[in-house]
Amino acid sequence: MRPGSTHVCRNGVGEWGILEPGEIAQLQQAAAKGNAKAMNGIGDLYANGQGVRQDYRQAMTWYRKAAAKGSASAMANVGTLYFYGRGVRQEYGNALVWLRRAAAAGNAGGMDLIGILYYCGRGVPKNYTKAMTWWRKAAALGDVDAMHYIGSLYALGDGVSRSDPKAMTWFRRAAIAGYRSPAIR
Secondary structure, eight states: OOTTSHHHHHHTGGGTOSOOHHHHHHHHHHHHTTOHHHHHHHHHHHHHTSSSOOOHHHHHHHHHHHHHTTOHHHHHHHHHHHHHTSSSOOOHHHHHHHHHHHHHTTOHHHHHHHHHHHHHTSSSOOOHHHHHHHHHHHHHTTOHHHHHHHHHHHHHTSSSOOOHHHHHHHHHHHHHTTOOOGGGO
């Protein structure tokens, strides 16, 4: 999940849809009662500036509260904010810590971003094999971006033997599962 981008709208705020002011108040009431999903949702609202002024620091505050309650999505969101340096200093090491927590809790988005860290060598040594491992885990949970990345590894021959048929298989899986190119999101 990438707060502030269309990717988050699909995986984060999208689960809440477009909220009316009264619904935002209900979400705030649920968060005040300790509802982790609501806390994460408020973080999404701040990250995307939906119904409130966009404020990544406030988003981080709410994501951390939800993560403390065990929300895997919130853990991934905290890691994502560190990954991109939104509302905090960009720190790949902290991103990895939070993304690993999210991944351990079964969050595919966290697994996806760990794959990106390994693929790009951000905060960890570049390692295409580890990137593939994480993307396969995320793809097994239905993450369409991970499916596309696996196809790209096969198309480019990064860490695997180049294989157009395998690349097309993964690109097809991603498309069937709903992948849309960032250029058209």
